[in-house]
Amino acid sequence: MSVYEILPVLPDVEILRDRRLALAVLETVMDTRDQFFAYAADWSETESAALMDNGSGDDYAIVFSAAGAYARGFAHESRMSPWGGEDVEVWPGLVEAVPEVFHPYVTEPAFCDDDGEGPVPRVTVVFWREATDEVWHTGPVEIPDDPGGYGDGAQDLFEVLAAGTPEAYRDFAEDYHERSVDLDAVRHVYAVRPLTAEVVKALNPEADPVAVAAAVASTGYPVEGWRM
DSSP states (O other): OOHHHHGGGOOOHHHHHHHHHHHHHHHHHHOSSSOSEEEETTSSSSOEEEEEEOSSSOEEEEEEETTEEEEEEEOTTSTTSTTSSSSOOOOTTSSTTOOGGGHHHHTOGGGEEEOSSSEEEOOSEEEEEETTOSSOEEOOOOOOOOTTSOTTSHHHHHHHHHHOSHHHHHHHHHHHHOSOOOHHHHHHHHTTOOOOHHHHHHHOTTOOHHHHHHHHHTTTOOOTTOOO
16 A cells, blocks of 8 residues: 555545544553654644654654645655665655645655755655645655565555544554553544543553643643543
């Protein structure tokens, strides 16, 4: 599954933002110290960002703004990595078609590595959707047909987000966190219902409610009425 299969199943920007917020909140409850999914509501004064880092060299970021949403992902095992060939260079087609309004994100320091001669965008997948667009877009990228079908890494990076179901997160979390996960509690968060102590305990009996409440509140997710 490449970016070309991921984009048609993604919802509009607002729904995608809620979906990423839910993933971040779930990960905050599961482990406040080491989060696979995170959400920075105050990434800047006018932007928020959904972040993923698997701790093994793969990551993505989706920046939300009044202009729409810009997403970039990096799969370190992909041949499309800027460091996948003899020369350090971004794979053809990945960033050339990015709309001007999103150009600053291409060279955003947080999304680049410096090879000694300047910043290199850390990307194997790039897509975007302007506020007036009806669909998501990506550049005219020719994805290599690697053995095993790894390609641009979009499946590993965005599979849970694209699935968009509580069941998809539950399956991911049970594998990643190596414990059972309460599906009803996951559904509660996916519906963006106010977080309760009962939901926190259902997801993670060992969680510190004070730490969870503080971390979740910083994302903008509702925690009203929670007495600690």
